[in-house]
Amino acid sequence: MPSIIYTKTDEAPALATQSFLPIVRAFGKTAGVHIETRDISLAARILSAFPDRLEESQRHSDDLAMLGNLATTPEANIIKLPNISASIPQLKEAISELQSKGYALPDYPDEPTTEEEKGIKATYDKIKGSAVNPVLREGNSDRRAPKPVKNYAKKNPHSMGAWDKDSKTHVATMGKGDFRSNEKSVTVDEAGDVRIELVREDGTVNVLKEKVSLLAKEIIDATVMEKKALIQFLDQEIKDAKEKDILFSVHLKATMMKVSDPIIFGHVVEEYFSEVFKKYEDTFQKIGVSANDGLESLYNQIQSLPEGERAAIEKDLQQAMEQGPDLAMVNSDKGITNLHVPSDVIIDASMPAMIRNSGQMWNAEGDTQDTKAVIPDSSYAGVYQATIDFCKKHGAFDPRTMGTVPNVGLMAQKAEEYGSHDKTFEIPANGKVRVVRTSDNSTLLEHNVSEGDIWRMCQTKDAPVEDWIKLAVKRARATKVPTVFWLDKERAHDAQLIAKIDQYLPGLDTEGLDIQILSPVEAAEFTLKRMKEGKDTISVTGNVLRDYLTDLFPILEVGTSAKMLSIVPLMNGGGLFETGAGGSAPKHVEQFLEEGHLRWDSLGEFLALAVSLAFYGDKYDNPAAKVLAEALDDATEKFLDNDKSPSRKVGELDTRGSHFFLARYWAEALASQDEHPALREMYEEIAKSMRDETDTIIGELEAAQGKPQDIGGYYMPDPEKASEAMRPSKTLNSLLEKLK
Ligand SMILES: NC(=O)C1=CN([C@@H]2O[C@H](COP(=O)(O)OP(=O)(O)OC[C@H]3O[C@@H](n4cnc5c(N)ncnc54)[C@H](OP(=O)(O)O)[C@@H]3O)[C@@H](O)[C@H]2O)C=CC1
Ligand SMILES: O=C(O)CCC(=O)C(=O)O
Numbered sequence: 249m250p251s252i253i254y255t256k257t258d259e260a261p262a263l264a265t266q267s268f269l270p271i272v273r274a275f276g277k278t279a280g281v282h283i284e285t286r287d288i289s290l291a292a293r294i295l296s297a298f299p300d301r302l303e304e305s306q307r308h309s310d311d312l313a314m315l316g317n318l319a320t321t322p323e324a325n326i327i328k329l330p331n332i333s334a335s336i337p338q339l340k341e342a343i344s345e346l347q348s349k350g351y352a353l354p355d356y357p358d359e360p361t362t363e364e365e366k367g368i369k370a371t372y373d374k375i376k377g378s379a380v381n382p383v384l385r386e387g388n389s390d391r392r393a394p395k396p397v398k399n400y401a402k403k404n405p406h407s408m409g410a411w412d413k414d415s416k417t418h419v420a421t422m423g424k425g426d427f428r429s430n431e432k433s434v435t436v437d438e439a440g441d442v443r444i445e446l447v448r449e450d451g452t453v454n455v456l457k458e459k460v461s462l463l464a465k466e467i468i469d470a471t472v473m474e475k476k477a478l479i480q481f482l483d484q485e486i487k488d489a490k491e492k493d494i495l496f497s498v499h500l501k502a503t504m505m506k507v508s509d510p511i512i513f514g515h516v517v518e519e520y521f522s523e524v525f526k527k528y529e530d531t532f533q534k535i536g537v538s539a540n541d542g543l544e545s546l547y548n549q550i551q552s553l554p555e556g557e558r559a560a561i562e563k564d565l566q567q568a569m570e571q572g573p574d575l576a577m578v579n580s581d582k583g584i585t586n587l588h589v590p591s592d593v594i595i596d597a598s599m600p601a602m603i604r605n606s607g608q609m610w611n612a613e614g615d616t617q618d619t620k621a622v623i624p625d626s627s628y629a630g631v632y633q634a635t636i637d638f639c640k641k642h643g644a645f646d647p648r649t650m651g652t653v654p655n656v657g658l659m660a661q662k663a664e665e666y667g668s669h670d671k672t673f674e675i676p677a678n679g680k681v682r683v684v685r686t687s688d689n690s691t692l693l694e695h696n697v698s699e700g701d702i703w704r705m706c707q708t709k710d711a712p713v714e715d716w717i718k719l720a721v722k723r724a725r726a727t728k729v730p731t732v733f734w735l736d737k738e739r740a741h742d743a744q745l746i747a748k749i750d751q752y753l754p755g756l757d758t759e760g761l762d763i764q765i766l767s768p769v770e771a772a773e774f775t776l777k778r779m780k781e782g783k784d785t786i787s788v789t790g791n792v793l794r795d796y797l798t799d800l801f802p803i804l805e806v807g808t809s810a811k812m813l814s815i816v817p818l819m820n821g822g823g824l825f826e827t828g829a830g831g832s833a834p835k836h837v838e839q840f841l842e843e844g845h846l847r848w849d850s851l852g853e854f855l856a857l858a859v860s861l862a863f864y865g866d867k868y869d870n871p872a873a874k875v876l877a878e879a880l881d882d883a884t885e886k887f888l889d890n891d892k893s894p895s896r897k898v899g900e901l902d903t904r905g906s907h908f909f910l911a912r913y914w915a916e917a918l919a920s921q922d923e924h925p926a927l928r929e930m931y932e933e934i935a936k937s938m939r940d941e942t943d944t945i946i947g948e949l950e951a952a953q954g955k956p957q958d959i960g961g962y963y964m965p966d967p968e969k970a971s972e973a974m975r976p977s978k979t980l981n982s983l984l985e986k987l988k
């Protein structure tokens with residue numbers, strides 16, 4: 249039976265699903281739309297990887313693999329909520345929660361010695377980081393703020409911190425010895441395999457990767473982050489932050505770039521605490537400290553040491569923080585710094601949050617302060633500096649008047665950097681790394697490397713690039729808005745992409761459209777100026793800037809990327825509908841557990857569901873599904889007009905209440921349409937009951953707030969307890985049961 253697949257994920261979105269999915273199922277049923285779920289939460293992904301260790305009843309199907317296959321078929325209709333991209337500390341926490349629930353999972357082996365341990369680590373490493381999105385994203389990305397969302401923000405502007413012309417906030421980036429400056433790129437004519445090898449100075453050859461298969465016309469690039477240059481740069485920036493008396497912060501994407509960025513993060517931790525790491529080198533080695541896992545993990549690991557030794561290390565760490573520049577804080581109340589966890593500060597969300605907040609981050613006293621934002625690689629750092637410069641010169645943006653910047657992003661088939669982790673290596677010895685064609689042993693790309701450098705290779709297939717260019721033209725045509733490819737002809741990879749644009753664009757109808765190619769910094773300046781003047785500009789970008797810009801502009805324009813429409817037209821004809829463009833908001837869960845108030849905004853889910861229903865209606869010629877979709881869009885507009893998004897404060901409307909209002913407006917829209925009389929009749933009574941019972945329902949929902957919640961787990965909550973916590977209104981539950 250054709251179905252819409254709704255994904256079960258983690259943290260705040262998973263809690264929200266407990267309340268929203270019953271509504272979706274109830275409404276779907278009335279139009280014959282079948283909704284299925286697939287569990288791609290971190291916990292489910294861990295369980296599905298170790299069937300042999302679990303009892304029959306404990307095993308979990310590999311839902312991610314199933315969805316990955318589905319995504320390559322025309323039938324795919326998947327609603328994808330944000331999920332955890334786990335860092336090592338998160339992965340370990342999830343494993344230990346599952347172990348405590350009786351699942352005989354192996355520990356994560358930090359330093360595997362036996363073959364068995366190596367196998368376990370390899371299995372866990374596949375689950376680590378951004379392991380879900382790249383599997384499902386068999387298409388390019390179309391993210392934008394729908395008109396009602398933009399209009400809502402214009403009428404109800406979110407707060408924007410004022411900018412001071414003399415702000416000391418700035419981006420620090422390398423510019424030499426980094427990924428950008430060392431990049432080499434070629435487009436291969438024919439399909440074939442390559443291998444990656446390290447030729448050591450003594451001539452011995454280590455194969456780093458046996459086989460990478462390439463398609464004809466595929467772009468490959470290789471580049472290296474030089475350890476020596478990185479350390480020198482970090483040293484200098486740590487000193488500079490201290491001298492300028494500003495906060496020190498580092499912004500990486502340790503989730504998507506799950507091999508390179510934790511290593512870079514580790515270097516930052518080690519440089520900031522260089523004295524401590526030198527002094528306790530042997531001890532740290534003995535207890536297996538890895539700076540890559542962050543300060544929190546270090547604090548945890550030294551707990552195993554004798555009291556005196558542990559206290560001495562803690563004192564030295566404290567002293568290093570007193571002597572070094574102040575660290576930007578993730579949570580000043582709890583003393584959690586930017587260096588605690590590699591995935592607490594994730595660049596796509598962290599930089600816009602800082603820019604929205606007058607260019608300031610939080611210090612240890614809980615006040616905001618100017619900041620040095622360290623973004624080691626210079627490929628995209630300039631975009632943030634350009635935005636900061638713009639704000640310093642012109643002041644903060646005004647959500648009431650600013651334009652919008654939709655994005656068309658190259659994403660399909662693990663494009664570019666975000667598909668590089670299985671081809672990224674921390675180099676064990678000096679020498680050369682080369683990419684060699686297997687058929688004739690010719691070298692396609694080569695770099696001199698030193699021990700500790702991070703070398704990587706990226707792939708970008710031709711069909712996704714062509715599809716991306718077409719999608720850009722389609723959006724340009726649909727909106728008549730100037731459309732800019734953010735590509736730098738001076739960068740090796742971008743030059744290859746530009747060659748493809750020169751090849752494919754002339755074959756498309758671009759008559760009357762304004763399509764340009766500008767370097768990321770020029771594109772940012774052009775776009776920011778237009779945005780300030782209230783004009784719209786489409787950004788067409790590679791995979792990394794897709795990620796960065798679809799948080800940057802939404803957070804400035806509408807306050808959060810949760811409100812974005814995020815569509816992935818799959819290349820084989822199916823649809824993947826992502827909800828919002830943001831993450832899984834762990835802070836929201838914390839608040840829910842403490843005070844029984846969830847502030848997750850499901851607007852992204854509402855928008856995605858409407859497009860998914862419309863897609864379903866078209867595909868299976870189901871007029872009722874189309875009416876459901878239109879009514880849902882009307883309901884979402886009314887939801888915004890009436891300001892029914894969850895509040896941040898306990899005692900006020902939360903996620904559950906916001907779902908009730910959406911359901912009520914949806915029922916009302918269905919009860920007042922003329923296109924489908926049978927549906928109208930079905931909803932007349934329920935719409936009236938929902939309206940009449942509003943006070944009762946809201947009363948029941950409010951009564952459930954203000955106290956700690958027990959949902960029986962963090963990574964794998966007890967479904968019954970979670971459902972009970974998220975559906976406390978008996979009146980609403982019984983009204984939904986009436987829908988048939
Ligand atoms: N598509 C996906 O699957 C994605 C997954 N992630 C994952 O999510 C986790 C957290 O990432 P992080 O970078 O902190 O990003 P988040 O988007 O989770 O957090 C940034 C902040 O944005 C606000 N926010 C985000 N979504 C919503 C929403 N629906 N309703 C209300 N506010 C929202 C919250 O602000 P406030 O606290 O002020 O309310 C939140 O703290 C990581 O594991 C990350 O890898 C991240 C991005 C995308
Ligand atoms: O998959 C992830 O880890 C994050 C994805 C993301 O941030 C995005 O697509 O915007």
Ligand SMILES: [Mg+2]
Pocket residue numbers: 596795796798799829830
């Ligand atoms: Mg993102």
